[in-house]
Amino acid sequence: MKKKTVAVSLIGTQLDYVGKRVDRWARWRPNVSLCSQEDLIIDQLHMLHDNHSNRLANNVAVDIESVSPETNVVLHLVNFNDPWDFEEVYAKLFDWCQQQTFDTDKYDYLFHITTGTHVVQICSYLLTESRHFPGRLIQTSPDKDSKNKSIGRIQIIDLDLSKYDQLATRFDREHLEGKAFLKGGIKTKNVAFNRLITQIEKVAIRSHDPMLLTGPTGAGKSQLATRIFQLKKKRAMLKGDLVSVNCATLKGENAMAALFGHTKGAFTGAQSAREGFLLTANNGVLFLDEIGELGLEEQAMLLHAIENKTFHPVGSDTPVKSNFQLIAGTNRNLKQEVKKGAFREDLLARINLWAYDLPALKDRKEDIPANIDYELDRYAQITGQRVQFNKEAKLAFVDFATSNKALWTSNFRDLSSAITRLCTLADSSRITAVDVTDEIERLNVAWFDTEQPSTATSLANYLSPEAIAQLDHFDANQLSFVLGVCEHHNSMASAGRELFNVSRTMKSQPNDSSRLQKYLGKFGLKWRDLSS
Template sequence: MKKRVAVSLLGTKLDFYGKRVDRWQKWRPNVSLCSQQDLKIDQLHLMHDNRSVWLANQIRDDIGTISPETNVELHTLNFHDPWDFEEVYAKLFDWCKQQDFNTDQCDYVFHITTGTHVVQICSYLLTESRHFPGKLIQSSPDSRNPIKSVGQVQLIDLDLSRYDQLANRFDIEHQEGSQFLKAGIATKNEPFNRLINQIEKVAIRSPEPILLTGPTGAGKSQLASRIYQLKKMRGTVEGALVSVNCATLKGENAMAALFGHTKGAFTGALAARDGFLKTANNGVLFLDEIGELGLEEQAMLLHAIENKTFHPVGSDQTVTSHFQLIAGTNRDLQQQIRTGEFREDLLARINLWTYSLPALKDRREDIPANLDFELERFTRKNGKRVQFSKEARTEFLRFAQSPHALWRGNFRDLTAAITRLCTLADASRIAVEDVREEITRLASHWQQDVPADQHIVTQFLPPETAQSLDDFDQQQLSYVLQVCRQHQSLAAAGRVLFNVSRLQKSSSNDSSRLQKYLAKFGLKWSDIHA
């Protein structure tokens, strides 16, 4: 059977009752710890300072009286300031490192009833990190026990996996955080769900910059706002969320808007102004489209992130601001570094936590849930509930989840579509005719976004296939298709397309060459002239 070894600090007040005989009628933490019938302490390491040697010896003698099987070892440990966290933790840490813990033969407990609150916190941290390989134990008076000096004790095991209820509560809290970041939308896309789960952890645990990338309309601004709200609910920030679209910051005004300015710093500066960085003190600064910032602003921003200080325009006074940065961009910042438009050192500083939000077309399985979210949002905003008929919803989703729906504007396109459908619906019911009209509108809108020379490509290839082509292939195939449309036979189109190389061959077969070229894209001559 393993021995039980306890570590405790002498309670200079709670353990002290002098030499009076009635001290045995009083509750004393360390004496109580060794008085338990159901908890035998084989060895007690009792720490004390130089001023409490007499009291430490008295407690050791009293423990020897009521529990002669307990071997009490005294250790001198002096704290210059027992409320200094750094000092207390360092000395307890060093003490633990000096011990030869034998967990095969001994069970260890750390008594946390005595000492300052700082000592108790450090004891917890050392036990939780396994530098002290045991459990915590707490003693307290027990009014139900006729022997007042015995009191009661409680073991605390920091292995949360042994506490199903607590573990479940942590799981629920984590799920609630992730659902909050997704606005309660039950998404099914696994890569996106994994991404949100990690962002939830980072949002709560880290004050470092977060970089959100992805196409326009993928939800970067909304996610940044929800990250802030989650941090606010969990008490990790106190200040405000300051959202800035860097694309609107141009020229001289950019520096002043970000870092503030003094009165008279430039023409039109009639009064001093705090910039966005100062306003975000103790809060979150969201810089959307950070790739639009000029190089000078980028340099000052890097200094502000690293040092939490900056100088307003026209001032030599240092301003301090402790903010967490969330940056958003739809640009390729690495490409901007190569072209000299973005600072490499700034990107290195802000991409510790980088998350790329997928486009809506890459999350088609999440469209039904987002459709319901948009309907509910329309209801809250307009005070009018509108629903799809069963047939209309089926038809809309069939199109929305098909390759023909390009969703170039991502969630902005979806929001606009639902807003139009709800507004035009009669009797608060979206009908099949409404859906078909909206599908035509969306298809026409996306077709207008395609360059004119690519229109013919999208007529013959699925949208996703057309989008996957390099610009070279797009241009070449577009020209080939235009020539094919202008001729009635493969041979005639081939003579135009291969007008030089065919003359260099002893036997030209223009039809076969053109057939093979079209087949590379899954096309046949009959498809073009259908």
């Protein structure tokens, strides 16, 4: 069954008023025009008017009945003390919408925006866009080319922007630009990383809630936090600055004062007042790197500041306001830190709404060539000197960098340092195969001469003595190694990437999580057993 059409309009005290003479039919009147269209039948018109326009509203209703007998005109008394007062107009139109019963299954709704002040028109748009009025906008206007001047023409405006192809294309392009910006212009190929950046871009421009960036040291948490801030600033979503703090440097009694500020004389050595990082980040972004290093007392005050946007500087009884957005970074497993009593569970719950685990460089081998080019460009921008690989050298370095021989223990910091050394030592701005061979040797010395921490763990943490006694030495040592690796990761996927680092590259779908889950299942273990 075809839906009926219901329109809402205001009486036009100027445009609708033409008197009662016969020649009024030669004049264009917006509400009469709305109900005179051949291609649009208005089944019901709700016309809003004030006390002073009661007679005009009735006269217009009579004329509408004569040109459109199928239209049922319903008059509503809505008085605006000041039709240019935005707060009053919006509140009264909002209340009117709340009092109505809208049935979108049976009716199509139109809000006529031709009449009323500009403030009324803006409020009509806002109520329709927010779906408090569940319909579309319609506008009437005179048609100079028409023989019947009184009918005019109409235009319907649907605020569902996804229906407009040109706008959808622009939005898609804007999202692509945002994602490219967050990636520093690097054309990454890693599917999981690209998916992660896609979601971060959406959250960055739509949310003011805290974000948590996890991942190993050197995975790019600080750079990503900076780009998130720059993207929000670019979109005029922020007025303040980016304040970056390495929490590992905040130790002892100075940590509280550095974060929350202090008054003059609050403690020995406090010769003058200090704002503190939270206040400096007002209306901007506060990036707390290595947030797991904060003490429990600082964590408690930080949680209060996030939830209430207020805190007390050290030595002050007067609360201070700061509307900052928090981005936290850590290479620790904060869930394990909670279990150890080193991190507050309520703070983790608050900052874990948008949590993203950045993969290590060795887990994004397909992105290494693009990052090499990025580091070359970065070196050129910093030094003003353009250095390039010759063909043989480029092939040799990319081959090594993407192989299992390259550990990249410090991730992008290792890669950046390697390119900086290669560019600095290159003669005639050209990196040769000999330069690459020397650099590979340097990296191997740095990676393999460093004593590596043990990845094994005690099976007694997870299995009973009876179960351990049933294991062969081979299985016991292998399981101990696997569990040790798992303890250093936040997720099965991340642990699986490290454990199956070679075989996963030979599969079209690595399924790291599934493989690890099946392996643990052989010993009666589940991932939640490890995380708990």
